[in-house]
Amino acid sequence: MDVCVIGGGAAGMFAAITAARAGARVRLLERGGRVGRKLLATGNGRCNLTNTAAGAAHYYGSDPGFAAAALDICPPERVMGLFEEIGLLCAAEYGGRVFPLCNQASAVLDVLRNELDRLKVAVLTDSEAVSARKTARFAIKTAAGDDFACDRLIIAAGGLAAPSLGSNGGGLALLRAFGHTITKTTPALAQLRVAGAFVKGLRGIKTAARVAAFSGGEPVCRAEGDVLFADYGLSGTAVMDVSRALHWYEGVTLYIDFMPGYSADELLKILSRRRETLAHLTLENYLTGAVNKKLGQALIKAAGFDRLSAPVSSLTDGQIRRIASQIKNTGFAVEGHNGWENAQVTAGGALTAEFDPRAMRSRKVPGLFAAGEVLDIFGDCGGYNLQWAWASGYAAGLAAVKGHL
Numbered sequence: 001m002d003v004c005v006i007g008g009g010a011a012g013m014f015a016a017i018t019a020a021r022a023g024a025r026v027r028l029l030e031r032g033g034r035v036g037r038k039l040l041a042t043g044n045g046r047c048n049l050t051n052t053a054a055g056a057a058h059y060y061g062s063d064p065g066f067a068a069a070a071l072d073i074c075p076p077e078r079v080m081g082l083f084e085e086i087g088l089l090c091a092a093e094y095g096g097r098v099f100p101l102c103n104q105a106s107a108v109l110d111v112l113r114n115e116l117d118r119l120k121v122a123v124l125t126d127s128e129a130v131s132a133r134k135t136a137r138f139a140i141k142t143a144a145g146d147d148f149a150c151d152r153l154i155i156a157a158g159g160l161a162a163p164s165l166g167s168n169g170g171g172l173a174l175l176r177a178f179g180h181t182i183t184k185t186t187p188a189l190a191q192l193r194v195a196g197a198f199v200k201g202l203r204g205i206k207t208a209a210r211v212a213a214f215s216g217g218e219p220v221c222r223a224e225g226d227v228l229f230a231d232y233g234l235s236g237t238a239v240m241d242v243s244r245a246l247h248w249y250e251g252v253t254l255y256i257d258f259m260p261g262y263s264a265d266e267l268l269k270i271l272s273r274r275r276e277t278l279a280h281l282t283l284e285n286y287l288t289g290a291v292n293k294k295l296g297q298a299l300i301k302a303a304g305f306d307r308l309s310a311p312v313s314s315l316t317d318g319q320i321r322r323i324a325s326q327i328k329n330t331g332f333a334v335e336g337h338n339g340w341e342n343a344q345v346t347a348g349g350a351l352t353a354e355f356d357p358r359a360m361r362s363r364k365v366p367g368l369f370a371a372g373e374v375l376d377i378f379g380d381c382g383g384y385n386l387q388w389a390w391a392s393g394y395a396a397g398l399a400a401v402k403g404h405l
């Protein structure tokens with residue numbers, strides 16, 4: 001049996017390896033000059049390749065439950081086991097994040113390429129599939145004018161995020177040409193541009209926080225993790241996780257709790273006590289040691305204090321409540337994402353209702369499969385999106401050869 005995989009990212013490589021291990025002759029077409037470029041950029045060069053907590057609750061789309069079957073077939077434990085088989089040792093860290101023991105993203109790509117070579121998968125780079133059609137077999141044409149035929153076709157060409165690393169939406173166009181529905185696409189796990197002067201002067205400051213996204217006065221999602229200030233607005237894991245709100249809602253406002261480890265009452269007691277113990281200081285240093293110094297000064301200004309030279313001892317109970325409220329609930333009106341280039345994944349894609357969730361098999365075109373970001377599924381920060389790539393690629397590769405799982 002001949003299997004062709006379009007897309008040389010995580011999902012495509014795992015699908016090709018799985019299909020070849022199952023006995024198929026496999027050809028992998030990658031539009032770029034090398035496979036796995038996006039892998040090298042993940043996890044700050046360390047590659048957060050999965051998360052031990054991966055489950056359907058960490059995924060989103062028109063039907064988040066679609067992810068459950070593939071995650072059950074190829075859970076994080078199987079992913080780590082498969083990587084160990086081909087030479088990569090893994091280690092779980094905070095929050096269940098799994099990294100290569102050697103802390104090199106390049107090692108993840110190296111072992112995958114070694115396995116592709118061992119299995120004699122024909123990897124063709126600079127081969128962008130521009131059209132595909134189905135008669136008795138699949139016929140694929142590349143931008144260079146090459147023609148290929150296969151019995152089973154797996155489209156794993158990614159979405160639209162990070163175009164400099166090879167994504168261009170070509171897989172979505174191929175699936176649309178086969179009659180599949182493509183849902184609205186927006187950047188996800190993205191940096192956010194925010195209005196207001198609060199972020200000025202805070203560039204580069206990172207802090208742990210809890211972030212809630214609201215639309216129409218109602219909360220729509222929450223996350224806890226890092227918040228990073230930048231010239232354009234906000235980044236960090238917590239901000240990127242709630243950026244998904246912009247896929248479904250307009251007029252989004254973020255409310256950030258900069259001391260999530262304390263309740264409102266606990267924080268009031270702490271601040272009241274600091275009025276006594278730090279009475280010799282000015283407001284400039286009132287929050288120093290509780291939050292980042294510059295962030296603390298920005299919070300006090302946002303709470304309505306023009307003069308940071310005022311003595312801490314002069315604070316009234318009402319003013320302390322204002323500062324506490326500012327710490328626990330600072331609002332930022334979101335103006336938009338910071339663009340596709342800076343997004344980690346795509347929200348939206350091929351409608352999952354048109355695919356078998358256990359096999360990633362098209363319900364419209366016999367012998368056609370899809371995997372990874374090209375489908376309308378994406379996950380939280382922390383290894384969940386690579387886990388989806390491995391799991392869906394594994395399910396597609398195995399089903400393409402075996403016919404069922």
